[in-house]
Amino acid sequence: MLTRNDAALDFLLSRRSRPAKTLVAPAPSRDALLPILTAAARTPDHGMMEPWRFIVVEQGAMARLAGLTEEAGARLGKSPEDIAKARSQFDLGHLAVVVVEVQKESPKIPPLEMTYSAGAVCLSLLNAALASGWGANWLSGWMSHDRGFCEAAFDLAPHERIAGFVHIATEGPVPPERPRPDLDKITTWVAA
Numbered sequence: 711m712l713t714r715n716d717a718a719l720d721f722l723l724s725r726r727s728r729p730a731k732t733l734v735a736p737a738p739s740r741d742a743l744l745p746i747l748t749a750a751a752r753t754p755d756h757g758m759m760e761p762w763r764f765i766v767v768e769q770g771a772m773a774r775l776a777g778l779t780e781e782a783g784a785r786l787g788k789s790p791e792d793i794a795k796a797r798s799q800f801d802l803g804h805l806a807v808v809v810v811e812v813q814k815e816s817p818k819i820p821p822l823e824m825t826y827s828a829g830a831v832c833l834s835l836l837n838a839a840l841a842s843g844w845g846a847n848w849l850s851g852w853m854s855h856d857r858g859f860c861e862a863a864f865d866l867a868p869h870e871r872i873a874g875f876v877h878i879a880t881e882g883p884v885p886p887e888r889p890r891p892d893l894d895k896i897t898t899w900v901a902a
Contacts, residue, residue, distance in 0.1 A: 721841055726887070728845035730799050733879035737769065737805030738844055746842055746878070747807070750835035754827060757816060761824035762831045762873065765808040765864055775863055776800035779851075782859040788852065796851045804879040807835055813869045828873035835876045845881030848874045 738746070747764055755761070767775065776797040783793035799806070811828035813821055832848050839846035853859040854872040866872070 722837075725837060725840055726885070727836065727840075727847045728881050729885055730847040730849055730877040731802050732882040732885065733802075733804060733845045733847070733877055734882045735804050735879060737879040738839075738842075740766075742842070743805075743807075743878070746835065746838040746844075749838035749841075750807075750809075750831050753830040753834045756823050756827065757819040759814050759816060759819055759824060759827070761812050761814055761819075762828040763810045763812055765810060767803070767806040767808060767875075769804055772800045772803045772806075775803075778859055778863050779853045781862075782853050782856050785858065786852070786856065792852070796853050799849050799851070799875065799877065803877055806875045806877045808864060808875055809835065809873040810864070810866060811871050811873045813871075825873075832874040832876060839876065839878045844878050846876060846878045848876050850874050 743766065750764075751760075779797040779800060780793055783796060788796070809828060809832045811825060813824055836846050836848045850872065854875065860866040860870075860872060864872075
């Protein structure tokens with residue numbers, strides 16, 4: 711018997727990330743964040759590898775991350791505009807959950823499937839935060855792919871990398887709806 715969850719479907723059909731720069735205080739407390747993290751951890755995970763982990767960045771750590779972003783940008787020869795844009799997520803941030811992809815040895819599970827699972831965690835975390843009434847945005851940026859930044863900011867091991875920064879706080883101004891994909895252009899039906 712088909713059982714619909716109309717509330718969940720309505721949420722997914724209308725969900726909208728909130729630009730990180732529009733999020734305002736307060737951010738969720740640790741107690742409020744735990745069910746969001748729990749929901750995010752219930753993501754597809756072939757082989758139950760748990761190829762990801764969370765680092766919760768609270769307000770007090772944001773200035774340090776902004777400074778490390780500036781240092782990485784200078785080292786990489788980024789323009790002042792690129793550096794300012796990249797560090798703004800930390801300059802303006804109230805709370806972010808860093809989803810760290812953790813590659814694990816497995817004779818059965820290809821590394822790419824672990825990457826997919828980490829991406830699924832980012833989306834699940836984003837949706838859980840939005841469903842909980844918070845504003846949220848999934849960001850990355852050039853610094854998230856720089857080993858020097860990853861090691862200095864979060865002490866990541868060589869087999870770890872940042873899948874995303876999910877910023878969570880109170881929703882500020884509601885952004886206008888953006889164009890959505892045209893299903894006729896992106897869908898192929900195979901009947902035989």
